[in-house]
Amino acid sequence: MQLRFLGGAREVGRSAILVDESLLLDFGLLAGNPPRYPIETPSPEAVVVSHGHLDHAGAVPALLSGRDRPAVHWTPPTSELARTLAEDTLKLHGNSPQCPFTREELLRLGEAEQRHDYGERFEAGGYEVTFFDAGHIPGSAHVLVDDGETTLLYTGDFHTADQRLVSGTTARPDADVVICESTYADVTHEPRDSVEGQFAEHVETTLWEGGTAVVPAFAIGRTQEMLLVCEAYDIPCYVDGMGKAVTKMLRRYPEFVRDAAALQRAKSHARFVTGRDGQRKRIAEKNAAIVTTSGMLSGGPAMTYIPEIRANPTNTVTLTGYQVEGTPGRELLETGRAEIDGRIMPISARVEQYDFSAHADREGILAFLSAYEDTPVLVNHGDRCEQFAADLRAAGFEASAPELDSSYSV
Structure with a gap:
């Protein structure tokens, strides 16, 4: 060969x-x-x-x-x-x-x-x-x-x-x-149980304090993983972006997931966002986790949610995956600012990152x-x-x- x-x-x-x-x-x-x-x-x-x-x-x-x-x-x-x-x-x-x-x-x-x-x-x-x-x-x-x-x-x-x-x-x-x-x-990953526990604790604290947690996630795999975690820890959550269609599609292939019943429970637990920016701006005021694309803040509904929650330090932006150099997500981690829809925005909300690789x-x-x-x-x-x-x-x-x-x- x-x-x-x-x-x-x-x-x-x-x-x-x-x-x-x-x-x-x-x-x-x-x-x-x-x-x-x-x-x-x-x-x-x-x-x-x-x-x-x-x-x-x-x-x-x-x-x-x-x-x-x-x-x-x-x-x-x-x-x-x-x-x-x-x-x-x-x-x-x-x-x-x-x-x-x-x-x-x-x-x-x-x-x-x-x-x-x-x-x-x-x-x-x-x-x-x-x-x-x-x-x-x-x-x-x-x-x-x-x-x-x-x-x-x-x-x-x-x-x-x-x-x-x-x-x-x-x-x-x-x-x-x-x-x-x-x-x-x-890299050595932290044990997944530990990562999940930290994520759940910090999101629950945000919601208890009256804030909103925006959870940028890749549409394929990561969004569904985060919905499963939210259901397991009884965290109220919304799901938006391409991850909605992917979640629905995977239900047709139960043999390719670990626990099809758990995925169905997670889908039922989450509230699917069906509207446009007007609805998203209202949801951004909820005490809930919002699992949404894009995972690196380079597009998708995150472009609406981040500007809405950025000014309040009670809120959190909870990154769930690797941020490629040059992406807004990487910029946010390193500088506390990010380019959103062509504008450089300072983010006063807490920014966290978890290794759900x-x-x-x-x-x-x-x-x-x-x-x-x-x-x-x-x-x-x-x-x-x-x-x-x-x-x-x-x-x-x-x-x-x-x-x-x-x-x-x-």
């Missing part, structure tokens, strides 16, 4: 790995202004998508612009999530050069796609491919690629610990080479890789891939961190 890294090498975002020019693993984008896409749009026979997040699936429709359109393989939830993301991308950037695909190309997904369950072997681009549950979000998959002589395991994003929404991965398929994500390879931390990645001690490991999807590869080599692994646009022979 000849591997070429078109994105996601020594960076987080725009994952894209080409296998022998015929099979593409993921085709995502790197969120930002402007968004960044893989360095090349190839013409593979097939594309296999590990999961439905922007950085892995966000640019897939762009592959369908030519006459020879690749088959698109993914799990059922990933199919639905990728469409939701593509619709949002068209809404935000559809009339600008920043969007790499058109609505026509998005509609072609219906003809090109093939859906597969975990454990199902299928043919893609001349290879035998199998999905295994990666424990990251509903429908996320490790991708095992077999050409008859060599097997490649592409981990995609994964988590080894249980979350409320999904169980951690237990899959360790045999492989001759592993491409492993390393997003949190230099859906990625394995250093210990989790090492535990996963312990099954592959005699297997070459290619480290990608991280800010410090080279350092983690060096750490793996020091531990006895054959490990390297491919550069962007580099090739690797298996």
Whole structure:
């Protein structure tokens, strides 16, 4: 196998790995202004998508612009999530050069796609491919690629610990080479029970003091996790943004979540915001948690809620995930100010951040890789891939961190 890294090498975002020019693993984008896409749009026979997040699936429709359109393989939830993301991308950037695909190309997904369950072997681009549950979000998959002589395991994003929404991965398929994500390879997550307890205590204190807690959350995975936490701790909450549609959609795929009954209780516990800014401004005065997109304050209903609650120090902005450098969420954490709808706003409300990551931390990645001690490991999807590869080599692994646009022979 000849591997070429078109994105996601020594960076987080725009994952894209080409296998022998015929099979593409993921085709995502790197969120930002402007968004960044893989360095090349190839013409593979097939594309296999590990999961439905922007950085892995966000640019897939762009592959369908030519006459020879690749088959698109993914799990059922990933199919639905990728469409939701593509619709949002068209809404935000559809009339600008920043969007790499058109609505026509998005509609072609219906003809090109093939859906597969975990454990199902299928043919893609001349290879035998199998999905295994990666424990990251509903429908996320490790991708095992077999050409008859060599097997490649592409981990995609994964988590080894249980979350409320999904169980951690237990899959360790045999492989001759592993491409492993390393997003949190230099981090040790706090125990999830502890993080949840701190979050609940601080939100409850905010509400007891008469304040409002705005909880920016990624629409896919994180919003549902936060609704499950709010229901478990009996925190009154509203949900707004794209996360509403995703929550409703996941009810159709109970086999891809850890506890479908718990998710239904969480959905019933939350109040879904149905109106526009007028209703949102009224809700911003409630003693409740408001779980809303976007998770990094770069758009969505958060743009209405934050200005409404920012001046009162009794209120809180409760960030639930990593804030990419250059985003308003990162700016808020570092400076106490954020650019909201083109205006720099000082935020007097308390700002907190909690680690609800859906990625394995250093210990989790090492535990996963312990099954592959005699297997070459290619480290990608991280800010410090080279350092983690060096750490793996020091531990006895054959490990390297491919550069962007580099090739690797298996």
